[in-house]
Amino acid sequence: MKDRRTHRSYVSYIDKSREYYGAQGYPQAYQWSYNCDVPFTVPAKPMSECRVGLVTTSFFDRSFDRHAVAGSTDKEPYAAQCDDALGGLYNKDLFWAKDTTHTEDLDSYLPINRLRELESRGTIGSLSKRFYGVPTDYSHRRTQKKDAPQILKWMIEDEVDVALLVPL
Numbered sequence: 817m818k819d820r821r822t823h824r825s826y827v828s829y830i831d832k833s834r835e836y837y838g839a840q841g842y843p844q845a846y847q848w849s850y851n852c853d854v855p856f857t858v859p860a861k862p863m864s865e866c867r868v869g870l871v872t873t874s875f876f877d878r879s880f881d882r883h884a885v886a887g888s889t890d891k892e893p894y895a896a897q898c899d900d901a902l903g904g905l906y907n908k909d910l911f912w913a914k915d916t917t918h919t920e921d922l923d924s925y926l927p928i929n930r931l932r933e934l935e936s937r938g939t940i941g942s943l944s945k946r947f948y949g950v951p952t953d954y955s956h957r958r959t960q961k962k963d964a965p966q967i968l969k970w971m972i973e974d975e976v977d978v979a980l981l982v983p984l
Contacts, residue, residue, distance in 0.1 A: 849956045859978055868940050869976035870898075870947040871967060872926045873983045891951035893963045895970040898928045898947050925982055944974045952983070 834845045859866055875891070902922065923930050931943045948967045953959055971979060 846954065849959070861977070863940050863978070864938050865941045866977035867942045867944055867975055868931055868978050868980055869944040869971045869974060870926060870928065870931070871979055871981045872947065872949050873952045874925055875949055875951075891953075893951070893966045894949045895946045895974075896949070897945060898943065901926055901928060901947060927980075927982065931980075941977075944971070944976050946970065946974055 830848060837846055875894075922928065926947065928943065928947070931940065934940045935943050948970055950959075950963050950967055953963070967979075
């Protein structure tokens with residue numbers, strides 16, 4: 817027998833955010849970014865030949881070597897070695913449906929191990945040696961004018977073909 821539902825079974829962050837800010841007394845709902853021209857393109861080569869770069873909204877714990885991840889405590893974009901993240905990242909300051917999920921599994925928000933498995937099977941060409949962190953920011957201007965161009969610069973340096981954004 818099929819499951820029947822009267823409501824969505826996934827977390828609608830747009831709805832949750834609107835309800836949250838409405839309950840806080842904000843007179844206007846948050847204005848989500850909407851882009852008429854989205855720069856998504858079909859990859860020029862098969863995924864089995866593509867280098868994949870991971871982008872996360874999580875950061876290193878403050879006790880991590882700050883010289884290895886410049887600016888991370890100030891919530892600036894950063895690039896770091898994938899191996900440095902295998903112990904997990906700090907995300908307790910971020911907001912997500914904590915009653916629905918958790919962040920004890922690194923691969924749920926930074927799937928380095930899963931992508932390495934795909935690389936070993938030949939499903940993807942390779943995983944970039946670095947991954948990229950971007951702050952969760954409500955400033956459309958900062959995201960578009962500062963953070964995204966910096967992440968793109970690093971991905972070009974690392975010869976990344978496909979970006980995978982795994983927000984928390």
